[in-house]
Amino acid sequence: MPVTIKSPREIELMRQAGKILAKVHEALGKELKPGMSTLDIDRLGEDMIRSFGCEPSFKNYQGYPASICVSVNEEVVHGIPSKDRILAEGDIVSLDAGVIYRGYHSDAARTHGIGEISDEARLLIERTRQSFFVGMQYAAAGHHLHEISKAIGDYAESFGYGVVRDLCGHGIGSHLHEEPEIPNFRQFRRGIKLRPGMTLAVEPMINLGAADVVWMDDDWTVVTEDMSLSAHYENTILITEGGPEILTLTDAEIAEGIWQKQGSEERKH
Numbered sequence: 001m002p003v004t005i006k007s008p009r010e011i012e013l014m015r016q017a018g019k020i021l022a023k024v025h026e027a028l029g030k031e032l033k034p035g036m037s038t039l040d041i042d043r044l045g046e047d048m049i050r051s052f053g054c055e056p057s058f059k060n061y062q063g064y065p066a067s068i069c070v071s072v073n074e075e076v077v078h079g080i081p082s083k084d085r086i087l088a089e090g091d092i093v094s095l096d097a098g099v100i101y102r103g104y105h106s107d108a109a110r111t112h113g114i115g116e117i118s119d120e121a122r123l124l125i126e127r128t129r130q131s132f133f134v135g136m137q138y139a140a141a142g143h144h145l146h147e148i149s150k151a152i153g154d155y156a157e158s159f160g161y162g163v164v165r166d167l168c169g170h171g172i173g174s175h176l177h178e179e180p181e182i183p184n185f186r187q188f189r190r191g192i193k194l195r196p197g198m199t200l201a202v203e204p205m206i207n208l209g210a211a212d213v214v215w216m217d218d219d220w221t222v223v224t225e226d227m228s229l230s231a232h233y234e235n236t237i238l239i240t241e242g243g244p245e246i247l248t249l250t251d252a253e254i255a256e257g258i259w260q261k262q263g264s265e266e267r268k269h
């Protein structure tokens, strides 16, 4: 299937899907505390998604059994919520969620610290988020897709982190996963030319140690092979003639001005 260009009507629905998902992430982030189970997070998230009149897009996707992927510490992505997995002070937890609003998907992930976390964990989370925004400097019509990939990967590797090779971002729209695949590291080819109306889920997954990951026996949970911590940051974006429109930023991130800050950095060059 080719990369699709969304119509103004589709773009509006994706904006709505994005806004709702941002609210879900913002609310879930505030609920996290030591002692809660990863299943508690899934229940809260699913209820919230449905209360907005949306469907949780991950539920039953290729057999995935929950609405929110909850991945703790060395788990990279696709952790399966469980009543027996209890969050503790010092853990880091990646929440990945998707919603379907009137047939259109949004997909976003955030990594949070539980209570006090180590400096190395905090920096990993911050730099993983920052790698996304570094990539966004190339997420505009006329650039090539792999300029985003290279920018993300080079930034993360500059800290000695391992950039996960085995999982990628993706196009998104009326399906959760559409063309193109979006790697988070330098490619040999330059990739497709970006055009206004493309909608993409860009999602760096960055390890404190080596890049290698393995799949657990549940066939879902991806963990770092060396058991080092891993962070994930994902947004659904719209390509325009100018910079990207980031559809899943939380109100806190908008207030913080993270994307505007990045824009002004770029203008200085």
Ligand code: CO
Pocket: 107, 108, 169, 170, 201, 203, 234
């Ligand atoms: Co995704």
